[in-house]
Amino acid sequence: MTLGKVVGTVVASQKEATLEGLRLLLVRACDFDGKPSGSAVVAADAVGAGIGEVVLYAAGSSARQTTVTKDRPIDHTIMAIVDLIEVEGQSRYTKE
Amino acid sequence: MTLGKVVGTVVASQKEATLEGLRLLLVRACDFDGKPSGSAVVAADAVGAGIGEVVLYAAGSSARQTTVTKDRPIDHTIMAIVDLIEVEGQSRYTKE
Amino acid sequence: MTLGKVVGTVVASQKEATLEGLRLLLVRACDFDGKPSGSAVVAADAVGAGIGEVVLYAAGSSARQTTVTKDRPIDHTIMAIVDLIEVEGQSRYTKE
Amino acid sequence: MTLGKVVGTVVASQKEATLEGLRLLLVRACDFDGKPSGSAVVAADAVGAGIGEVVLYAAGSSARQTTVTKDRPIDHTIMAIVDLIEVEGQSRYTKE
Amino acid sequence: MTLGKVVGTVVASQKEATLEGLRLLLVRACDFDGKPSGSAVVAADAVGAGIGEVVLYAAGSSARQTTVTKDRPIDHTIMAIVDLIEVEGQSRYTKE
Numbered sequence: 001m002t003l004g005k006v007v008g009t010v011v012a013s014q015k016e017a018t019l020e021g022l023r024l025l026l027v028r029a030c031d032f033d034g035k036p037s038g039s040a041v042v043a044a045d046a047v048g049a050g051i052g053e054v055v056l057y058a059a060g061s062s063a064r065q066t067t068v069t070k071d072r073p074i075d076h077t078i079m080a081i082v083d084l085i086e087v088e089g090q091s092r093y094t095k096e
Numbered sequence: 097m098t099l100g101k102v103v104g105t106v107v108a109s110q111k112e113a114t115l116e117g118l119r120l121l122l123v124r125a126c127d128f129d130g131k132p133s134g135s136a137v138v139a140a141d142a143v144g145a146g147i148g149e150v151v152l153y154a155a156g157s158s159a160r161q162t163t164v165t166k167d168r169p170i171d172h173t174i175m176a177i178v179d180l181i182e183v184e185g186q187s188r189y190t191k192e
Numbered sequence: 193m194t195l196g197k198v199v200g201t202v203v204a205s206q207k208e209a210t211l212e213g214l215r216l217l218l219v220r221a222c223d224f225d226g227k228p229s230g231s232a233v234v235a236a237d238a239v240g241a242g243i244g245e246v247v248l249y250a251a252g253s254s255a256r257q258t259t260v261t262k263d264r265p266i267d268h269t270i271m272a273i274v275d276l277i278e279v280e281g282q283s284r285y286t287k288e
Numbered sequence: 289m290t291l292g293k294v295v296g297t298v299v300a301s302q303k304e305a306t307l308e309g310l311r312l313l314l315v316r317a318c319d320f321d322g323k324p325s326g327s328a329v330v331a332a333d334a335v336g337a338g339i340g341e342v343v344l345y346a347a348g349s350s351a352r353q354t355t356v357t358k359d360r361p362i363d364h365t366i367m368a369i370v371d372l373i374e375v376e377g378q379s380r381y382t383k384e
Numbered sequence: 385m386t387l388g389k390v391v392g393t394v395v396a397s398q399k400e401a402t403l404e405g406l407r408l409l410l411v412r413a414c415d416f417d418g419k420p421s422g423s424a425v426v427a428a429d430a431v432g433a434g435i436g437e438v439v440l441y442a443a444g445s446s447a448r449q450t451t452v453t454k455d456r457p458i459d460h461t462i463m464a465i466v467d468l469i470e471v472e473g474q475s476r477y478t479k480e
Contacts, residue, residue: 001330001363001364002330003298008181008188009181010152010181011179011182012152012178012179013177014177015175015176016142016162016175016176018161019176024097026181032296032314041098042099042152043097046304056300056303058361058363059363060156060157060158060363061157061158061253061348061349062348062351062352062361062362063361064158064361065306065361066304066306071161072161073161073162074097074158074161075097075154075155077361079304079307079361080303080304080307081301081302081303082300083299083300083301085296085297085299086296086298086299087296087314088296088339088340089339092296104224104278104280105277106195106248106274107275108248108272108273109273109275110272110273111248111272112239112272120248122277122279136195136224137193137194138193138194156254157349159254167257168257169250169254169255169256169257169258169269170193170257171251171254172193199472200416200470200471200476202387202466203467203469204440204464204465204466205465205467206431206432206464206467207440207463207464207465208430208431208450211464216385216440218416233385233386234386252444252445253446255446256449263449265430265442265446265447265449265450266442266449267442267444289408289425289426289427289458289460290425290426291394291426320410334457335399335400336398344396344399346458346459350448350458350459351457351459353402353448353456353457353458367403367457368398368403369396369397371396371398372395373392373393373395373410374392374393374395375392375410376391377435380392
């Protein structure tokens with residue numbers, strides 16, 4: 001998975017029928033400190049993530065291995081909300 | 097999925113038989129304001145998107161999880177037409 | 193799919209048995225004008241493409257969704273020969 | 289697979305149910321000498337890897353081909369702990 | 385597939401059980417002349433490739449479509465040893 005920060009939302013009324021009911025969030029890849037540092041993807045939310053939270057998202061066919069996204073045309077899914085990132089024994093990010 | 101802007105079309109008469117009948121659109125990755133900012137892909141259209149529209153497209157095996165693209169050799173599919181992009185509480189793109 | 197230009201061929205006598213009989217072409221990603229602009233891949237040919245032609249190729253598991261490549265260890269397949277590329281209402285490439 | 293160095297851990301209490309019980313490690317791509325040189329991913333651990341070890345990790349659907357990760361939404365898995373890297377006849381990395 | 389040059393080997397005694405018996409080679413992406421030009425991957429060998437040889441390797445789920453790698457957690461497999469690379473009518477690489 002990839003570390004990302006939820007930065008926004010996307011609304012789309014005209015869409016593939018099987019996307020109906022999914023929450024679509026804008027997520028930017030982030031560094032160990034939780035600062036956005038990379039490109040953005042639009043991910044389905046499987047865990048109730050909110051704007052500003054640091055999350056883990058999976059890409060590719062792995063993004064469909066949840067009850068929420070199974071058989072849906074989703075290639076990125078938020079799988080977890082990060083509590084703590086520890087690098088070489090030091091805490092780098094802690095959820096407030 | 098990835099935010100993209102539909103910028104053109106591709107016509108190909110000599111092709112894999114299972115591509116017959118699919119509409120193939122040129123899509124460039126775009127930023128939160130809907131401005132093209134990245135490389136281009138050729139995507140199948142599952143939602144009736146038009147030139148100039150900001151869309152969401154899926155890549156990889158997820159691109160085949162629609163009735164239009166199932167079992168076809170398609171690796172990018174336009175899944176939704178974007179109405180609104182909101183980043184950190186601010187509207188960044190609104191469909192006209 | 194990705195726009196590419198066929199630039200060469202690869203010959204390999206010692207290979208996985210299931211690659212036998214496939215034509216392997218060197219394809220470089222190209223821009224809207226058909227000029228090579230990116231990196232090269234070795235793709236199986238499903239449509240009889242020739243050197244110098246602008247083509248569409250699919251990557252990943254989608255590359256195996258043809259009768260020619262099914263169940264074979266192929267990750268890039270040429271799916272179509274491009275006749276016309278039109279960007280924002282202007283013709284950018286026409287097959288001669 | 290990709291050469292990587294385990295640099296840290298990620299803790300997430302709110303997550304997809306099927307991630308329960310998996311150990312999630314931060315892995316940075318590394319060079320032939322075992323020095324981190326690239327971007328980081330969060331990988332499931334299938335072999336009991338520890339911080340500072342050089343490992344091999346698989347990405348995509350291949351990451352789910354283990355008994356630990358089967359059918360789980362995992363797109364990167366640590367598959368081996370590296371003992372030795374030899375390049376052009378010279379030893380470049382040896383596990384201590 | 386991708387053109388690569390075999391540059392080394394990786395030894396790992398502690399690993400996923402299903403990797404047992406696979407030969408793991410370091411492969412760097414190479415240009416049309418067979419010169420290493422890109423990043424390195426660790427690939428399973430399906431054809432008996434040796435150090436210094438120019439090969440074709442497949443990535444992703446395609447890497448598992450061989451009898452050697454089927455159902456194993458492998459995301460890169462060497463599928464062929466290159467004899468000849470010809471670009472725009474000129475021979476660029478010939479196996480010695």
